Amino acid sequence: MAISFIRKFTKGFFVILNSMGCLVFLIACLSPYINPENWPIIGFLALLVPYLVVALLFSIIFWLIVKPVLSLLPFITLLLGWKQLAVIVAWHAGATFTAAPKTDSTIRLITWNVRGMYGISTNPYKQQRDRLQIFATIRDLNPDIVCLQEFNTSYNQKRPTALNLQLFSEVFPYHYFSKDYVSASKTSAAGSIIFSKHPIVFSDKIKFPGNSSESLLYADIAIGRDTIRSFTTHLQSYKFNSNDYADIEKIKSNDADVLSSASENIYSKMKLAFQQRAQQSAIVKAAIKQSPYPSIVCGDFNDVPNSNTYFTIRGPRQDAFLAGYFGIGTSFDALAPTLRIDYILPDNHFNILQFDMVDEGLSDHHMLVTDVSLKK
Known part of the structure; x- marks a missing residue:
């Protein structure tokens, strides 16, 4: 009797747990x-x-072994x-x-948050290197177009970032800089x-509202007889500092002494970032719809591909990662191994020829590079 009760209770528990997981998903x-x-x-x-x-x-594997008919729920x-899985x-x-x-x-484009x-x-000599x-x-x-986020240039010769504009301009004679922070x-x-x-024949930026100093910037670039518009942006981050990262580790380890206060602080920052990115992604969506030329949107969206941010901006566009890569494709090294938050999204005027994510250990983000060509 007791064994039968335990068996029924255990089965019921796993059925409820399975159902809750399906509902949350x-x-x-x-x-x-x-x-x-x-x-x-x-x-x-x-x-x-x-x-x-x-x-x-x-769960599917478990129920196939224990009671196959119950594997239908997680499978369905x-x-x-499927849209999220894809x-x-x-x-x-x-x-x-x-x-x-x-x-x-072929047009080769790079996007990279260069930190x-x-x-x-933290060593100034290594920073210079x-x-x-x-x-x-x-x-x-040998890219044609380079879009960088968190780019910093200084006019003080003693700083590691001195004359970054000059450094790049020796190879890339045209640029448009948002100068969000001066x-x-x-x-x-x-x-x-x-x-x-x-040649960049026209360029402009749209400053995001609120406390954010970031912008959406774009440049119309004449390549041979064609003109394309390149958009790039750095959407609102969680603004985590070193103390926040330490709190996250404490949350992971279930440190009871700080669990409540740390969780509340992290939650507040993440909630604000979600809300601000919702506003920013709507602005990006409206701007890219108005492009008179074939366009590519790229940058650090600070949000995963399952997010409202990603789907709002992408719309019917292609994702270069999905078109030319294999695997999950982490683009940000901190916090979790599933954070693909950097993107290259060409519209459907382009063929995506190849794509790569490059981790040189020079930033907390990976560099994204793709080759595209205009459809004729």
Whole structure:
């Protein structure tokens, strides 16, 4: 009798747990359609999607062994969430990137959050070395267009970021710099920047509202007889500092002494970022719709591909990662191994020829590079 009760209780427990997991996953799948400005919890659920997928896959295997008919629930749930599954993993096995000389019709574009051009060291000498290595890594790939976020240039010769504009301009004679942050002394500036080997015939920026100093910037670039518009941006981050990262580790370790206060602080910062990115992504969507030319949107969106941010900006566009890569494709090294938050999104006027994510250990973000060509 006792064994029978335990068996029924255990089975019931796992059925309820399985059902709850399916429900949470289906709610998370609504993230493309729910504005996190009004319901920020959807932003948190979007971050969990890869882990929920793994849990549901294990659930299918478990029920196939224990009671096969019950495996239908997680299986059907995953089928219903196909749109979310389709953006997590790229399936081009054996995909490689060839940096060989390009054809005249090929346009090579790089996007990279370069973390201020300081590298990841706190040593000024290493920062100077990393600055030059960042430039060399980009130069050696021979791109036509380079979009950088968290780009920093200083006019003080003693600083590691001195004359970054001059450094890049030796190879890329055209640029448009957002200068979202300018020091009080006017000796340094930071923001997003577009470099080009081809003439920039028009450029502009749209400053995001609120406390954010970031912008969406774009440049119309004449390449041969064609003109394309390149957009880049750095959307609102969580603004985590070193104390916040320490709190996250304490949360992971279930440190009871700080669990409540740390969780509240992290939650508040993430909630604000979800809401601000909702506003910013709507601005980006409206701007790219107005492009008179074939366009490519790229940059650091600070949000995962399961998010409302991603689906709002991408719309019917292509994702270069999904078109030319294999695997999950982490683009940001901190916090979790599932954070693909940097993107290259060409519209449907382009063929995507190849794509790569490059980790040189010079930033907390990976560099993204793609070759595209205009459809004729």
